[in-house]
Amino acid sequence: MATQHTSENFISSPELPAQPGTQQRTTGKLLATQGYVVGVEISGSGSRQSVALADLNGKILYRVRRPLEHIPDTETVLRLLDDMLVEVMAPERLLDGRILRVGVAVGGLVDATRGVVRTLHHAQGWDNFPLQEYLAERLAIPCIIDNNANAAALAEVQSGAACAAAAEGSPRRAERIVLYVGLGRGIGGGLVVNGQIYHGATCTAGEIGHMVVKENGPKCSCGGFGHLEAIASAQAISRTMIGLSIEYPETEAAIRRVTGARAERITAEQVFQLAAAGDPIAQGVVENVHTYLGMALANIVYLVNPGMIILGGQVAQAGDLLIAPLQARVSALCLPAVSQSVRIVQSQHGSEANIVGAVTLALQDV
Numbered sequence: 001m002a003t004q005h006t007s008e009n010f011i012s013s014p015e016l017p018a019q020p021g022t023q024q025r026t027t028g029k030l031l032a033t034q035g036y037v038v039g040v041e042i043s044g045s046g047s048r049q050s051v052a053l054a055d056l057n058g059k060i061l062y063r064v065r066r067p068l069e070h071i072p073d074t075e076t077v078l079r080l081l082d083d084m085l086v087e088v089m090a091p092e093r094l095l096d097g098r099i100l101r102v103g104v105a106v107g108g109l110v111d112a113t114r115g116v117v118r119t120l121h122h123a124q125g126w127d128n129f130p131l132q133e134y135l136a137e138r139l140a141i142p143c144i145i146d147n148n149a150n151a152a153a154l155a156e157v158q159s160g161a162a163c164a165a166a167a168e169g170s171p172r173r174a175e176r177i178v179l180y181v182g183l184g185r186g187i188g189g190g191l192v193v194n195g196q197i198y199h200g201a202t203c204t205a206g207e208i209g210h211m212v213v214k215e216n217g218p219k220c221s222c223g224g225f226g227h228l229e230a231i232a233s234a235q236a237i238s239r240t241m242i243g244l245s246i247e248y249p250e251t252e253a254a255i256r257r258v259t260g261a262r263a264e265r266i267t268a269e270q271v272f273q274l275a276a277a278g279d280p281i282a283q284g285v286v287e288n289v290h291t292y293l294g295m296a297l298a299n300i301v302y303l304v305n306p307g308m309i310i311l312g313g314q315v316a317q318a319g320d321l322l323i324a325p326l327q328a329r330v331s332a333l334c335l336p337a338v339s340q341s342v343r344i345v346q347s348q349h350g351s352e353a354n355i356v357g358a359v360t361l362a363l364q365d366v
């Protein structure tokens with residue numbers, strides 16, 4: 001089935017000059033006052049999908065999640081998405097019009113200009129998959145895909161932490177240059193400049209999880225060593241904590257206590273809490289996160305000079321246990337003139353940032 005663009009709902013935006021390399025994004029300014037958008041979230045391992053129906057204000061009206069216990073192949077994910085889309089797009093939910101656009105937030109490298117998934121680091125079989133075209137043809141609805149941290153960054157700017165700062169009348173206009181860091185199973189970054197996602201020359205800007213922060217450091221999901229993700233992601237924090245605890249009975253007991261004897265389920269937030277409660281092993285793990293994440297952020301601050309850095313994902317659930325020492329670390333590493341203008345805050349959309357990001361993508365002027 002061919003993609004049908006309906007001209008009464010979409011026009012190109014004459015006030016915005018075309019940017020080089022973005023011509024293949026075919027959706028235009030959304031002028032409709034009635035109808036819906038759909039957001040789709042695909043995690044970096046392909047094992048956590050969610051699909052949401054939202055109104056044109058971005059309010060999520062209906063949502064389905066189908067988490068899997070294993071890492072599925074591409075076909076399984078696409079079949080699952082089909083089922084979820086059928087459920088979300090059921091005619092009885094669409095009383096106020098039809099679905100105008102679909103936004104997809106993908107936990108991997110995405111060529112947003114061409115709508116192609118380049119790769120998922122935590123799953124096989126996605127290399128160069130033309131997901132945007134696949135969904136647009138299948139659903140006969142214009143579709144836009146991007147990396148999940150980029151999508152989450154946009155959501156935080158339009159309706160989250162950076163948006164709240166603007167509403168408070170922040171004189172520093174912190175919302176103009178915003179870096180979002182998603183500290184989940186992996187680490188992703190998204191940079192929003194003057195309300196637009198900064199993609200870079202080949203759509204890989206913001207892949208800060210793979211910045212080298214420690215020579216000869218631990219192995220990363222991408223195969224490299226000493227990358228930020230291998231030290232400060234939720235998975236790295238939990239794994240390191242469990243690995244180190246084997247030699248320390250008191251720490252092992254503390255882990256069993258907070259996890260109900262399911263040590264393998266310890267969360268990054270629990271590691272931060274154990275550290276705050278005085279466990280020396282947890283303190284070592286947390287210290288490493290502050291050191292290397294602090295170093296990475298300080299380096300980014302020198303290059304980009306963001307007004308705000310927003311931390312999201314599971315690790316950010318640790319709140320001030322993560323953020324206050326990190327702010328101090330960045331201040332210590334940067335010249336005052338550089339660091340005093342940057343505020344590090346927690347994501348407002350929290351664990352919903354990616355799906356809200358997918359909906360935000362769908363609502364974009366592009």
Ligand SMILES: [Zn+2]
Pocket residue numbers: 209210220221222223224227229
């Ligand atoms: Zn890496």
